[in-house]
Amino acid sequence: MALTPSTMLPLGTAAPEFELWCAVNERHYHLNDLKSDKATVIMFICNHCPYVKHVQVGLVELAADYIPKGVSFIAINSNDVENYPADHPDKMKEDAERLHYPFPYLFDETQEVARAYDAACTPDFYIFDDSLLCVYRGQMDHSRPGNDKPVTGEHIREALDKMLNGEQIGEDQIPSIGCNIKWK
DSSP states (O other), X not given: OOEEEOOOOOTTOBOOOOXXXXXXXXXXXXXXXXOOSSEEEEEEOOSSOHHHHHHHHHHHHHHHHHGGGTEEEEEEXXXXXXXXXXXXXXXXXXXXXXXXXXXXXXXXXXXXXXXXXXXXXXXXXXEEOTTOXXXXXXXXXXXXXXSOOOOOOHHHHHHHHHHHTTOOOOSOOOOOEEEEOOOO
């Protein structure tokens, strides 16, 4: 496991369009099918990474708190499933159903979407505004496996609260850190 930080996509970058297959309901979705007119959280996750496993329940809680407020959440797995079979779409479906993901869990088989977003690690988080411009990219919170800090989602919550209240999100954002995306 290579510890990798986010590459920190420049703020103001437009969210790259995509069409990806959802491992849970076996449908294809475009970004425009899933985006919100308030805020859209895009997260690159997977099944096997201990950093993702550490925050999975917190992700479900975070989404459950903000989806009713009009925020859209989209999870994408871009890992190489040939060399990392635990990230195969069948396993994605199992994880999503077991954890009751309230968001689509999409499979980026070609890894083109991860490259377009300049994603580097799992988990890697982005928040886009109503115009799909990047306003936040960074960590969920300070919790990491083994550091005894609770998973709160405080940094994403703070950014979403500011967006929903019409406030500016500060540019001082801390990169997420986790396992590197498993490139083919």
